Amino acid sequence: xxxxxxxxxxxxxxxxxxxxxxxxxxxxxxxxISELVGSRHDSVKRTIERLQEKGVVSFTPSVETSHxxxxxxPVEVYLVNKRDSFIIVAxxxxxxxxxxxxxxxxxxxxxxKPDYSAALSxxxxxxxxxxxxxxxxxxxxxxxxxxxxENHLLEVKVEQDAPKVAFHDMVTVSHKxxxxxxxxxxxGTGRTRLLQxxxxxxxxxxxxxxxxxxxxxxxxxxxxGTFEHPLEGTVPTCSTLITGKGLTKLQAMWLSREEDLLS
Numbered sequence: 001x002x003x004x005x006x007x008x009x010x011x012x013x014x015x016x017x018x019x020x021x022x023x024x025x026x027x028x029x030x031x032x033i034s035e036l037v038g039s040r041h042d043s044v045k046r047t048i049e050r051l052q053e054k055g056v057v058s059f060t061p062s063v064e065t066s067h068x069x070x071x072x073x074p075v076e077v078y079l080v081n082k083r084d085s086f087i088i089v090a091x092x093x094x095x096x097x098x099x100x101x102x103x104x105x106x107x108x109x110x111x112x113k114p115d116y117s118a119a120l121s122x123x124x125x126x127x128x129x130x131x132x133x134x135x136x137x138x139x140x141x142x143x144x145x146x147x148x149x150e151n152h153l154l155e156v157k158v159e160q161d162a163p164k165v166a167f168h169d170m171v172t173v174s175h176k177x178x179x180x181x182x183x184x185x186x187x188g189t190g191r192t193r194l195l196q197x198x199x200x201x202x203x204x205x206x207x208x209x210x211x212x213x214x215x216x217x218x219x220x221x222x223x224x225g226t227f228e229h230p231l232e233g234t235v236p237t238c239s240t241l242i243t244g245k246g247l248t249k250l251q252a253m254w255l256s257r258e259e260d261l262l263s
Contacts, residue, residue, distance in 0.1 A: 028085045028107070029064060030078040036100055037093040041075070047091055048078050057084035177221050177241040180208070187251050194250075201253065203246075210240045219246030 034044040051057040059078035080088065082104055089100045178186070184194040198204045203214050210220035221241040229235045242250065 027060070027079040027081055028103070029062070030059075030080070031064060031075070032103070033080075033085060033088060033092075033100075036103055037089060037096045039092055041077075044088070044092065045078055048080065048088055051084075051088065051091065057087050059084070177243055178247055179239065179241060183242045183247055183250065186247065187254050189254065194254075197254065197257070198250070203250075204240055208240055209238050214246070218243055219249060 030044045030048060031041055033039075034041040037044070048057065048059050052059060057080060059080045062077050062079050063074045064077045085100060085104070086097065089096055180195050180198075181191040184191045187194065189197075195204065195208050199206065199208070202211065203220065204210055210222055214220040215222065219242070221243055223239040223241055225237045225239065226234050227237055
């Protein structure tokens with residue numbers, strides 16, 4: 001017994017059945033044409049040969065078992081394509097063209113909806129199909145498991161990021177400004193450390209006054225004032241204020257700094 005499988009995973013016999021079916025559905029035999037027009041098979045073959053000699057049609061020789069009953073001998077037939085079949089019938093008997101159209105429609109419908117009943121009666125074919133389906137189901141389940149894991153990780157990240165998102169939404173839309181001490185408390189550090197960090201990042205000068213670029217970017221603001229010095233009299237003052245947008249950015253930079261220190 002030959003247990004070899006075709007390249008599609010089906011037993012070799014089943015695969016050849018499908019191939020033959022598709023081949024027949026794309027061509028028509030000289031026997032089929034002779035039955036359609038009611039002519040002798042040898043006459044049909046001679047007509048095909050004459051047309052081929054003139055370069056009008058082409059055919060492929062093949063062998064087919066006769067339908068005359070048990071003990072019948074195989075006969076040589078000619079296989080022609082759809083176009084050539086119309087030319088041959090028009091040469092033999094033009095009035096049967098409509099019947100030829102109907103026959104082609106039957107063949108093409110059978111190609112779209114092939115009958116697999118014969119192949120499926122083979123246990124090896126059924127086993128191959130079952131194995132293929134099981135493989136597909138396993139692959140789908142694996143993909144589903146992976147999607148569940150990804151969704152779980154996304155849910156965890158959303159939960160972890162929720163406080164950061166809430167802080168961002170609350171502070172960014174706020175028109176309130178914060179001095180260095182207030183901002184440091186919100187971020188979770190001290191005033192001196194925060195101002196040192198802002199100097200390192202180029203937000204403020206050595207005297208802790210904001211750079212103009214940061215003011216124009218909407219990250220910092222400035223509050224001008226005066227105070228009475230006991231010796232120098234009225235002295236102008238400049239206080240750095242941090243906007244909601246600046247506080248959000250500073251917090252992100254501070255958290256990134258801590259992560260770098262821990263890594």
